[in-house]
Amino acid sequence: MAVKYYFYPLWLRFWHWLNAVLCILLILTGLSMQYSNPDFPFMRFDLAVSIHNITGILLTASYLIFLVGNMITGNGRYYHLNLRTISTELMKQFKYYTLGLFRGEKPPFPINEKRKFNPLQKISYAVVMYVFIPLLIITGWALLFPEITIHDVFGVSGLHLTDLLHLIIGFFVSVFLIVHIYFSTIGATPLSHFKAMFNGWHKTHD
Amino acid sequence: MMIKGMRIQALIWMFFFMIANAGLFAQQTDSIPENVKENQKCLKCHGNKYYSYYNDWVEGDVRERMNPFYVIDSAEYYNSNHKTFTCIDCHSYEYEEFPHPGYLRMEPSYSCMDCHGFGDEWAKFNFEEIQSEYEKSIHSQKHNETFSCWMCHNPHEYKISARTEENIKEVIAYDNAICLNCHADIDEFMFIAERENPNVLETHDWLPNQALHFKSVRCIECHAEQSDTLLVAHNILPKEKAVKKCVECHSDNSLLMASLYRYQAKEERNKAGFFNSALLGEYYVVGANRNYYLNLISIVLFGLVVLGIGVHIVLRIINK
Ligand code: HEM
Numbered sequence: 001m002a003v004k005y006y007f008y009p010l011w012l013r014f015w016h017w018l019n020a021v022l023c024i025l026l027i028l029t030g031l032s033m034q035y036s037n038p039d040f041p042f043m044r045f046d047l048a049v050s051i052h053n054i055t056g057i058l059l060t061a062s063y064l065i066f067l068v069g070n071m072i073t074g075n076g077r078y079y080h081l082n083l084r085t086i087s088t089e090l091m092k093q094f095k096y097y098t099l100g101l102f103r104g105e106k107p108p109f110p111i112n113e114k115r116k117f118n119p120l121q122k123i124s125y126a127v128v129m130y131v132f133i134p135l136l137i138i139t140g141w142a143l144l145f146p147e148i149t150i151h152d153v154f155g156v157s158g159l160h161l162t163d164l165l166h167l168i169i170g171f172f173v174s175v176f177l178i179v180h181i182y183f184s185t186i187g188a189t190p191l192s193h194f195k196a197m198f199n200g201w202h203k204t205h206d
Numbered sequence: 207m208m209i210k211g212m213r214i215q216a217l218i219w220m221f222f223f224m225i226a227n228a229g230l231f232a233q234q235t236d237s238i239p240e241n242v243k244e245n246q247k248c249l250k251c252h253g254n255k256y257y258s259y260y261n262d263w264v265e266g267d268v269r270e271r272m273n274p275f276y277v278i279d280s281a282e283y284y285n286s287n288h289k290t291f292t293c294i295d296c297h298s299y300e301y302e303e304f305p306h307p308g309y310l311r312m313e314p315s316y317s318c319m320d321c322h323g324f325g326d327e328w329a330k331f332n333f334e335e336i337q338s339e340y341e342k343s344i345h346s347q348k349h350n351e352t353f354s355c356w357m358c359h360n361p362h363e364y365k366i367s368a369r370t371e372e373n374i375k376e377v378i379a380y381d382n383a384i385c386l387n388c389h390a391d392i393d394e395f396m397f398i399a400e401r402e403n404p405n406v407l408e409t410h411d412w413l414p415n416q417a418l419h420f421k422s423v424r425c426i427e428c429h430a431e432q433s434d435t436l437l438v439a440h441n442i443l444p445k446e447k448a449v450k451k452c453v454e455c456h457s458d459n460s461l462l463m464a465s466l467y468r469y470q471a472k473e474e475r476n477k478a479g480f481f482n483s484a485l486l487g488e489y490y491v492v493g494a495n496r497n498y499y500l501n502l503i504s505i506v507l508f509g510l511v512v513l514g515i516g517v518h519i520v521l522r523i524i525n526k
Binding site: 033034035036037038041045046049050053097101102104146160163164167168171174175178179182186 | 412414415418451452453454456457458492493495496497500504507508511512515518521522525
């Protein structure tokens with residue numbers, strides 16, 4: 001029997017889609033700067049810089065919406081990780097996605113109002129939202145105001161290290177995005193999770 | 207006639223310089239160099255804001271202000287390329303008289319080429335080509351009468367920098383100060399062109415992180431035509447031809463490698479896998495520093511993720 005939960009209140013949906021658009025713009029402009037090539041200009045460099053800067057600032061604002069929203073609405077509780085059990089839980093979920101899913105088994109961690117995310121979702125959302133995005137934001141602002149960045153770290157430009165960190169995390173978030181979008185197609189029907197993120201209601205399998 | 211005479215004088219002078227120099231080095235360690243004592247005759251007036259002299263008419267010492275443009279910073283002077291010179295190597299010995307004879311005003315000054323236009327000693331600088339590049343430059347083209355090498359190479363201060371200084375930031379600051387001397391100073395600018403100079407900060411407001419850029423690249427990176435044979439390009443182009451495209455620097459074959467980082471830019475990719483690794487020490491130039499291994503790892507990881515997803519999709523379709 002299908003059960004419906006109102007998992008995604010309006011503010012969350014608003015944040016999520018704003019966040020998604022900003023992230024995609026950031027990734028595209030970021031890639032075009034890093035691999036700028038005069039012979040194959042994907043995008044004008046100065047334009048890419050401007051868009052990247054503006055969307056980065058907007059993302060900071062949107063991240064604050066997420067932080068505050070999660071704090072005051074209690075949505076944050078879905079992100080709490082139990083460090084003792086998480087590894088065994090992850091294994092189970094991983095087995096389900098690689099084997100169980102195709103054998104028609106039931107999901108090991110069925111969704112209910114206490115548990116919005118399965119362990120894999122939980123850890124990836126928590127790490128991305130509470131580690132990666134904040135680091136990206138901090139390093140991003142440091143690059144925006146290079147004057148305030150530490151200048152010399154053992155003879156290597158502080159700007160360079162900052163940028164390297166920014167780049168590597170940016171890459172992880174891009175990978176997350178692809179996997180995330182793909183996993184969102186594993187629902188009751190391939191589109192049902194996307195619908196959920198628009199109307200707020202999550203339908204369980206069957 | 208006058209000019210020709212000067213030139214011969216310069217040649218003779220160079221000859222003596224070389225002989226004198228040999229002796230000078232031998233005893234330099236203990237004693238004050240000869241020219242310092244000699245120059246004190248001039249610097250007692252030209253080294254300060256005030257000077258005094260004995261006035262025959264009123265029969266007494268008179269104290270007066272020195273024209274600030276005629277004041278010479280002796281610390282800078284003795285740090286400059288021509289620090290071993292006496293003043294009267296370049297100026298007439300008749301300046302020892304005071305008041306200076308009026309006709310000395312008309313004395314033409316040496317040009318760099320008078321002394322550096324010959325001899326192997328200066329070959330590495332390639333003065334001839336600098337001269338011809340300079341003649342093509344916008345400054346020379348528009349203001350041939352007033353402009354000269356001395357405008358950028360202050361005769362009493364010029365110290366070679368790009369070739370010898372290790373710290374690139376210092377080179378940049380030194381070289382940019384040369385241009386800003388006029389381009390950020392209305393009086394100096396109007397001495398040459400009879401109009402006000404546009405504000406450099408405003409004319410470059412299209413450049414983001416302007417303060418950082420002006421500290422990290424030289425004006426000549428964008429404004430001079432790069433030359434394969436010169437360490438410092440001297441052909442300042444009209445503003446329409448200045449580099450405006452960001453990717454000229456922010457790409458893997460950055461023009462900076464052929465200009466600013468010319469001496470450092472030996473290898474294409476260093477051991478740690480960084481392209482344009484010369485840029486690594488003090489800078490990070492977005493787009494110009496790429497890491498070969500990071501690139502490789504990211505492509506492989508990305509490929510694996512896409513592959514994994516592909517396989518998953520196929521399995522899902524088969525199992526439907
Ligand atoms: C076009 C891009 C994106 C699409 C199509 C998309 C799609 C979705 C969908 C369908 C859900 C609901 C998942 C479910 O019901 O199980 C979701 C949730 C979520 N997405 Fe995305 N997403 C995108 C981009 C992003 C980005 C860039 C981030 C973060 C960097 C992100 C972070 C999240 C988080 C944290 C949740 C859980 C929200 C909550 O319920 O608290 N998404 N996304």
